[in-house]
Amino acid sequence: MDIKNAFLRGHLKEDIYMKPPPGLFSSPTSDVCKSKRSLYGLKQAPRAWFDKFRSTLLQFSFEQRKYDSYLFLRKTSTGCVLLLVYVDDIIIIGVDSSLITSLQQQLKDSFHMKDLGTLTCFLGLEVHNVASVSSSVDTPPKLNVKYRREEGDFLPDPTMFRQLVRSLNYLTITWPDISFAVQQVSQFMQAPHNLPLVAIRRIIRYLLGTFTRGLFFPSGSSIRLNAFSDSDCAGCPNTRRSVSGWCMLLGESLISWKSKNQDRVSKSSTEAEY
Incomplete structure (x- = not known):
């Protein structure tokens, strides 16, 4: 079940009021301001949305857990129902199917939401419903849960990643053609994840395939120093910053x-070039 962030988009099925900020009026007042537009983008908007969502669940006789404020529980004579919320995604699980159906309808009456059906994936966890081998009809199906590592997941042990990046940085002294690729993966030294690790593997395969190639320094080259530089505009997809590159040649020999x-961040291609 996916609950849209209705409060942030101004889609709550009631008028929204907010207290005026301090200093707006010369004397204290109990008046409130009626919001005519969405509150999306304000720092207090996520907290206000969760307060509204929490108060709605408390009206449905749910209890908020003490040690996990995003977990709500309601016990009935036939069992219990658990509700876990993460940002604008929630999971509802329990043995009381009638209560779950009633809760879904009550949430639809209060929020604009979309029911995604049976749980299959949540925060990198894959959930599979497996029919029980027992002959009893009342035996519920078993749930198999496994962790799925995606490209955006962080590495549990970044030590190997950082060692590889340091080694590749050292190799750029003699392999200038990998300088740009190594510079890209070096941005993830603090919080590496799987996608940069895949890029490192491709760099290593490239090095193994071009091991016999290298720089050539002819003996009859002139001693004239030439420098070339270039840059793009917002070429880095991660930081939206421009990438500058330069090289210096002594005659025909690449030396730096x-x-x-x-x-x-450059605001124009002219600024990026300058």
Whole structure:
């Protein structure tokens, strides 16, 4: 079940009122302001939405857990129903099917929501319904849960990732063609996840396939120093910063090079080039 963030989009089925900020009026007042537009984007909007959602569940006789404020419980004579909320996604599970159906309808009356049906995936967990092998008809199906590692999941042990990045940074001294790729994966040193690790594997495969290639320094080259530089505009998809690159040649010999993100976000291609 996926509950849309109705409060942030101004879709609650009632008028929204808010207290005026301090200093708006010269003297204290009990008046309130009626919001005519959505509160999306305000820092207090997520907290206000959760307060509204919490008060709605408490009206349905649910209890908020003390050690996990996002978990709600309601016990009945036939069993119990658990509700877990994460941002704008919730899970409802329990043995009282009539209470679950009633809760779904009550939530639909209070919020604009969409029922995604039987739980299959939640926060990297895969849930599979497996029919019980027991001959009893009343035996409920078993739930098999396993962790699915996606490309956006963080690595449990980033030590190997950081060691590989440091080694690749050292190799850029003699492998200038991997400078840009290594610069991209170096941005994830603090919080590495699977996608940059896949990129590192591709870099290593490239190095193994081009091991016999290298830089050539001819003996008859001139001693004239040439420098070239270039940059793109918002070329980094992760930070939206422009990437600058330069290289220096002594005659026909490449002696120095670098590729890095700019320190700030450029507002135009002219600023990025400058």
